[in-house]
Amino acid sequence: MRVAVIGGGITGLSTAWSLTKAGIETTLFERGAIPNPLGASGDHHRIIRRAYGSQGGYQRRITEAYAAWDEMWNDLGRSHLLASGFLLVSLYEGDMSDQMRQGLADQNDPHETMPGAEAVRRYPYLDANNVRAVTFSPEGGALMCRHIATDLAKWLTDHGCNVRDHTQIGSVDHETGEVRTCDGEIHQFDRIVIAAGAWVLDLVPALGSELTPWRTAVAYLDPPADLAESWANSPVILETGGESDGYVLPPARGAGLKFGTGRHKIKSPPDQNRDVAPDEARQILNHFAPTFARLDEYRVTDVVSCAYTFTRDEHFLTRRIGKSTIVSACSGHGYKFGAAVGRRVARSLLDGDDPALYRWIEARD
Numbered sequence: 001m002r003v004a005v006i007g008g009g010i011t012g013l014s015t016a017w018s019l020t021k022a023g024i025e026t027t028l029f030e031r032g033a034i035p036n037p038l039g040a041s042g043d044h045h046r047i048i049r050r051a052y053g054s055q056g057g058y059q060r061r062i063t064e065a066y067a068a069w070d071e072m073w074n075d076l077g078r079s080h081l082l083a084s085g086f087l088l089v090s091l092y093e094g095d096m097s098d099q100m101r102q103g104l105a106d107q108n109d110p111h112e113t114m115p116g117a118e119a120v121r122r123y124p125y126l127d128a129n130n131v132r133a134v135t136f137s138p139e140g141g142a143l144m145c146r147h148i149a150t151d152l153a154k155w156l157t158d159h160g161c162n163v164r165d166h167t168q169i170g171s172v173d174h175e176t177g178e179v180r181t182c183d184g185e186i187h188q189f190d191r192i193v194i195a196a197g198a199w200v201l202d203l204v205p206a207l208g209s210e211l212t213p214w215r216t217a218v219a220y221l222d223p224p225a226d227l228a229e230s231w232a233n234s235p236v237i238l239e240t241g242g243e244s245d246g247y248v249l250p251p252a253r254g255a256g257l258k259f260g261t262g263r264h265k266i267k268s269p270p271d272q273n274r275d276v277a278p279d280e281a282r283q284i285l286n287h288f289a290p291t292f293a294r295l296d297e298y299r300v301t302d303v304v305s306c307a308y309t310f311t312r313d314e315h316f317l318t319r320r321i322g323k324s325t326i327v328s329a330c331s332g333h334g335y336k337f338g339a340a341v342g343r344r345v346a347r348s349l350l351d352g353d354d355p356a357l358y359r360w361i362e363a364r365d
Contacts, residue, residue: 001025003349004179004187006169006203007195008034009041010145010335011327013152014342015193017072020161022346027162027187029179031199034165035149038274040197040308041335042145043218044255047236047247048336049086049140050109051100055315057363059103061337062139068339069143076155080147082252084235086140089119089126089291090133091241100239101135111137123234125227127293131241142236142249143335169196172203174322191349192324198270198307204326210317211309211328215268218260219281220302224294231257244287256301261287270307316341318361320354327361 001024005016008030016028035042048069052059073079088097104111112135119134120126126134157163170182177189194203198213223231231250240246245262249255264284266273277283281300289295309328311317316337317328327345329337341361348357359365 001190001349002188003027003191003193004029004189005193005195006172006179007197007199008032008036008149008153008165009039009195009197010148010338011195011329011341011345012193013149013156014068014072014339015195015327015345016156016161016342017075017152018343018346019349020156020159021075022350024346024349027164027189028156029167029169029181030163030165031168032166034153034163035146037304038270038307040306041149041338043258043304043306044146045082045142045144045249045252045258046335047086047140047238047249048081048143049236049238050107050137051086051088051104051140051238053096053099053103055363056103056107057365058333058337059107059109061340061360061363065337065340068343071343072152072339076151078151080144080151081141082144083141084250085136085138086236086238087123087234088135088137088239089131089237089241090135091130091290092132095242096245097135097239097241104135104137109137110139111135124230125223125234125292127291130290136235140236140238142252144253144255145335147253169203172324174324177323190323193345193349194324194326195345197328198309200309200326200328204319204321204324206321207317207319207326207328210311212267213269214265214308214310215270215273215305216260216262216265216308217276217280217284217303217305218258219284219300220256220258220304222299222301223257224297227294240288240291242290244291246288246291259284259288263287268307274305274307276303276305315363316361318345318357325349325354325357
């Protein structure tokens, strides 16, 4: 079997890794560099955690995700998971942090909840006037995306995968298995995996009724000097409370302190609106003012735009069209499942059980 994997983000890299381990002749195509800073997997770090609120299916799949990452760390010879644990910051009863805390309780996942005053003593970057309670769970942390991509690309090359970075795909014939590059090359494959992230609709426009591309951005900051140590030793913050839909990743392994929010996004194709507006960092930080003290003392070091696809309910999507399997992990929350998704996609190509792949990917059980 000859397989093409289109997309060098975490899903494509992990699928190629699993196929190569199984002895399948695999070619990986990536439109840019690996890691590609324009892709959803190209940022410095992403959160892994158990808490999922109402999306219990994904919470139950995290154990498999951890097992897949452990398999990958064994192959790469080192781990790129910083196991700091994670925080849920609640500003009022019933907010998203409260819902995620309840999800942890419902599934008996480890966590402790502390009142706001104690939380501010532990984490002095929090605003004592607004924080109601904070939940800490030890099972979570940060996945270092760029380190993972760099090591996976090298592993793939060393183990016989044909890695074609800086190679953009112009078209795919799903029925015949023909793949044409924008440079005019024509390749023939028995199966194709399309894991092109926000660019998936360029190759599979028929999915436009189910997938919507969005453009968002994150801000990197330097905190006040007296808070630097607190941030350096902080868990990742999965939910910043209230209506912020925010998250924060502390500085680690060359990556800065990152603030992001699901409220800062617009519908946009992935190659448009990528420039950062002069006031964009302030737009992002305005969502965090109730949670963090002294935000006006933080210095902006960078603002980076990101491109994602979403389904209406933010569940992942997979479809089979002819010889092609299309996989789209919606928003940044897909990254933590990347290694497990790659193993599942590879398995479906080998055993032909597409329904099992659909059930696992969409996580509705």
